[in-house]
Amino acid sequence: MIKKLLLLLVFTIPLMSVSLTVAAEVVGKNALVQLSKQAWQEDVDKLFTSIHCLHPNPWHSITVKKFKNLLQSIVSSSQTESRTRSSLKLMAALAKIAQADGDGRTGIWPFQDVTDFHLLPLRLYSFSDGIYILQANNINQQLIGHQLMAIAGTPTADVFDTVSSHLGNGSDMWVKSWSPLYSIIPELLEELNLAKGLNINITIKNSEGELVTKKLKSISAKSYKKAFHQALTRTSSTSLPVDDKSAGYLKQIYGEAYWFKKLNDSTLYMQYNHIINEDEKGQFFSEFMESLEIEIKSYQLDSLIIDVRNIRGGTDDYDENHAIYSAFFEMLNRFKAEKRQLNLYVLTGRVAFSTAANFVLDLDKKTQAIFIGEAMGGQSNYYGEAERVILPNSKLKVMLTTRYQNKADTAKPAKTAKPDYLIELSSKQFYSLVDPVMLKTLALIELSTYD
Template identity: 30%
Template sequence: MPPARLLIFIGLVLVLASCAARPVPAAAPQPTAVPPVVPATATPTPAPLQDSLAQRAWRDDLQFLATKLRERHPKPFYRTTAAEFDQAVRALDAAIPSLTRDQIVVGLIRITAMIDGHTQLPLNQPALGFHAYPLWLYWFSDGLYVVDALEPYRASIGARIVQIGGQAIEQVSAQLLPLAHHDNTMSARSVATLFHIVPEVLVAQGLIADPARPGIVLAYPDGRQATIDPAPITFAAYRAWRSRGLQGLPPRDDLPALSHLREAFWFELLGDSQTLYIQYNQVSSQTQSGERLSAFSRRLELLVAAQAPRRVVLDMRYNGGGDNTTYGPLLGLLQRNQAFNQPGRLYVLIGRQTFSAATNFVTELERSVAPIFVGEPTGGSPNLYGDTRPQTLPHSQLVVLISARYWQKSTPGDQRPAIEPQLAVPLASADYFAGRDPALAAALADQR
């Protein structure tokens, strides 16, 4: 079967496109943190453990995966029909004799992505042996940009990705999007960004021919363009560099919302002393410094009693979830205290990374406090599947995470894919690179 048709059977995988650059864009600020260790940059080679797998072994793994998705997931076909799922499995099974190892893996990734936002075949597992170009990408409202990079590619920061492998970035992204595990279009876009920078995925999808020459075309703010071929690094090294996670924006000291991303929760009174800004970055019982959420909530209650701020901004944009059994102290405070729970008082910033347990929290707020949501739609659904359990495929030893529990935090009939903001505020690249936060500015300017 021709390779092009095989790629259609398989679908696509989430990979970040990235770049490094020769020219230096004067307008692009440099993010604050550069990893202390720059790993070796060898051209990726096939993972030897899996290259010897027979066609029968891959077919067994595929059928094992299909069976376990049916058995372990509470409702595997809540958005994809059983017929569509079975057709995808049959198509991949028929194609296996003509596929490379990485094309088969991409096919498995696509099948898991059909289920929900938590069920997935993670890229950062040793059995895969994948690599990544040392670029950190982010989709702004005006395109896909490099927001951070390892040396020698840091000159690419601030550039927009125009092409990969001779194809327009829009075409590349359209092929990668179906590989993203997601609850909605926001989480799909967020997850798929990573796959633009994984050479094995790009080759498997026919987007590039040589992992050493991805042909990433950059457009700089001053109008210049450059083509770069970043040397791949191991995925383990890439994951270590992006220590907080594989989605979102890098830390930045000059933007309050990005300056404390490694703290689970923190707060400050903004300059006018009329606005209390709270950032909730991880659904956890305590911060890295050891403060428990219950003690944090008591400090908040004492502060609002003493300072009586006119407005409260709760920033949930970079909260990808955690343990939803821990958020009770903060939720209870927001529900019972009139400093928070009254019309026009509480603004909640949400976005594509507001996911999983963070969406549980936001959904409960929506029902009990009626805050004003600002920013982008959430990456998670009001009612969602989560609490994944690992399942190891018997031959390849690849690990798949399968959602095992349904979390209903809204009404039973609520089928919304996301919680939408009342004040929709997209983030443009120019705002980010200039150090502006339009969502926070919109919350502060609102006169309700």
């Protein structure tokens, strides 16, 4: 039963090793200090009270009695097990609540300062033609650009499938976004009987088409963050990396929250990267929309491309976010009142979760926009507006959702909105700096000119 619970981890497994002795050998002075039984009791009491007060429907997948029993078993065994093991069981218990459909935010983000977590020094991405190594630390640069065929002898796709069953009840693209990151966590792989230890063999296909196996030494989460910069934030962990050689639509992900440029005599391109009221330059989104509207009217443009493939979401307040991006729909209403035609083309991708997904869904419901690209990662029915709760002794940061959102016309859970033109990026296109989504969009605009 305990093993089953451990396999249900959602955003958990931020741990070292089951043995505190082994952990100490790996991390030295950073080994976690054991907590007393009373300390764990205070932590689980704080967790239960917070869940009861904050979560709108916590007992969707588990009864109160069963959950309390799980918490008490953790306290009871805390003095005969390592702190790591107790934390692992606590996360497993919390994961039972996160099995509610669309509750992808309830859980514990693995890469916290109070955990001692490891990763293989790689960044992976799932393209239409396979799983590839996009980045590596300095001593493994020769691996970049190669297809990853296996992890610890198991085909990479099978590893992804195994890990994905523990990422919560999200959309298919949500799972596709997060599997690459969770598949390089040695502790999780060992828990799932896929590998053993912190150093793991990987198999790549080299440029000659040969299979080559190499043992990789894992690194701490802290070292991983340093090596890959923003690669352990919720958005950048799932995004394509950005550098000077990136395709155009990737280069300004972290530079500007929103911007636009005129592409030709008929089309304006708008990139929407962050739902915030005021950007880094001090420009309010409402002011940005005014300048965009002036641009469209001044040049008598009739097509607007809205690129949300890199959108990072907004705050955890649904109403606040809606109030921010409502300026976009206010502009559309003015155009409608003036009987001015504006064709909308929305470029979508897997990183659109939560607030970003709300914006896309509102576009789908309120406009005649054409959607091109991947399906987004977010759902129309989901639990959101997560609040952070810090447990007093372990200092584990727990995210608890506080509101159920229903953007669909039915109470039946809908996984995600599907694009009108489903286009998935291949590794060849990525490395050739080809943007198939933009190419398809421009072709559609050209065709519509002659309708």
